[in-house]
Amino acid sequence: MTRPPSATGLRFQLSSRAVSSRDLVQESLTKIDRLEARIGAFISRADPEDLLSTASHIDDLRAKGEEVHPLAGIPVAVKDNIAVRGMEMTCGSRILEGYRPPYDATAVGRLRDAGLIIVGKTNMDEFGFGSSTENSAFHTTRNPANLDMVPGGSSGGSAAAVAAGIVPWALGTDTGGSIRQPAALCGVAGFRPTFGSVSRYGLVSYASSMDQIGPLAKSVDDAAALLSVIAGPDPRDSTCFPHHLGQVDQIPGTLRVGVPQEYLSDACQPAVTKAIADVSEHLSALGWKVTPVSLPLTEYALSIYYIIASVEAASNLARYDGVKYGYSLPDTDTWEEMLIGTRTKGFGDEAKRRIILGTFASSAGYQDQYYARACNARELLSAEFRRAFENVDLLLTPISPTTAWRLGEKTTDPIQMYLSDVFSIPAALAGIPASVIPVGADAEGLPVGVQLCGPPGADSLVLAASRVVESLTVAE
Known part of the structure; x- marks a missing residue:
């Protein structure tokens, strides 16, 4: 296995002026023109002349010896639920078609401050409701590894743009696995930070207690570098930590890695099970202690998630009423007709399904039976993770039971689609950091990834360990 040139490698080429930012942007634009019709990674694109002008300005600053951020001038893509001014x-x-936010999300503002150049907004499942990017109202995104396969979701556009080499990295969002699962299916690195370590200001809410912005990239180093740009305190997000998380650049001695046996079920494709066994063997050969552990509440995670996430989604989507912004059904006689018509035509089937489920689970007479019990069960699951991390430093798990499946294969069966998230959801419920590392391919050449999880706040440890896993698999 080999990896394509990385963003962190481009940093040195830019500083030595072996390559120009204008060249990098032009290359991204050329690749979009060549590949977009087949892959469908983007919903919208920035003006090419504006991008090239910005890139030339950064090149001029470097030529004059003026100080610029080391990553300035590198192209990046942004998922289409993150606000980019204009x-x-x-x-x-x-329901949001045509809306242009008059402000930047905090994460986007930090990209701009670092001089990164946003080339476009990437395709996604509607409001994050999906695992294949087939629920987009605009078009389907295809997996660059095989155009007949899904790229995963809901950050499938970002993962596909990186996997196709259109951009070296991109921002995605992860509520129940929407960075990590497409990273695995497309063969790129993805990282879900500890909840609260990256500001959610400017991120359109799906499930507010779980949503996180994070990187997708060609390598773990690139993911870590992009995370370092966007992470940090933000007074505009009350859930954001008031301080930066600590940094770990090197592994502090021998690590203890637990492999939850509940994740190694019959539902796992043989290539996925083999990947966990191979990585375990590699880490044991390094002297790390790899042991089986048990997380028995894993079997309830999917039910917990779809109750809590649907309740939060139904609440968050109540704001789309056809009055304040976005789509509004024309030619209606009453406000009630306009409201019902707007939401009926503006939302897709999966969005409606989750609004109905969330409204029911939080309604009078059912809230205690469903939502309150799910919240209690979530706390028990989080406590189970905390107990596990008393005995191990990290957890090694599959991230998806299978590699990428065929387009259309699961669209008529929502339960099968939901089950594809069964291994990504527990970490999201617990709010812990989790990294996905590409480690090979199945017999059909489709990418396989594994997940490393750590306790809350151990983001840099998870990334440092992920670099080790990446180096072992690249060396094969």
């Missing part, structure tokens, strides 16, 4: 933000939904 660029359309649809969240993959007709």
Whole structure:
């Protein structure tokens, strides 16, 4: 296995002026023109002349010896549920078609401060409701590894753009696995930070107690570098930590790695099970202690998630009423007709399904039976993770039971689609950091990834360990 040139490698080429930012942007634009019709990674694109002008300005500053951020001038893509001032933000939904935010998300503002150049907004399942990017209201995104396969979701556009080499990295969002699962299916690195370590200001809410912005990239180093740009305190997000998380650049001695046996079920494709066994063997050969552990509440995670996430989604999507912004059904006689018509035509089937489920689970007479019990069960699951981390430093798990599946294969069966997230959801419920590392391919050549999880706040440890796993698999 080999990896393509990385963003962190480009940093040195830019500083030595072996390559120009204008060259990098032009290359991204050329690749979009060549590949976009087949892959469908983007919903909207920035103006090429503006991008090239910005890139030339950064090149001029470097030529004059003026100080610029080491990563300045490198192209990046942004998922279409993150606000970029002046660029359309649809969240993959007709109900927001045409909306252009007058402000930047905090994460986007930090990209701009570092001089990164945003080339476009990437496709996604509507409001993050999906695992294949087939729920977008605009078009389907295809997996660059095999165009007949899904790229995963809901950050499938970002993962596909990176996997296709259109951009070296991109921002995605992860509520129940929407960075990590497409990273694995497309063969790139992805990272879900500890909840609260990256500001959610400017991120359109899906499930507010779980949503996180994070990087997708060609390598773990690139993911860590992009995370370092966007992470940090933000007074505009009350859930954001008031301080930066600590840094770990090297592994502090021998690590203890637990492999939850509940994740190694019959539902796992043989290539996925083999990947966990191979990585375990590699780490044991390094002297790390790899042991089986038990997380028995794993079997309840999917049910917990779809109750809590649907309740939060139903609440968050109540704001789309056809009055304040986005789509509004024309030619209606009453406000009630406009409201019902707007939401009926503006939302897709999966969004409606989750609104109905969330409204029911939080309604009078059912809230205690469903939502309150799910919240209690979530705390028990989080406590189970905390107990596990008393005995191990990290957890090694599959991230998806299978590699990428065929387009259309699961669209008529929502339960099968939900089950594809069974291994990504527990870490999201617990709010812990989790990294996905590509480690090979199945017999059909489709990418396989594994997941490393750590306790809350151990983001840099998870990334440092992920670099080790990456180096072992690249060396094969």
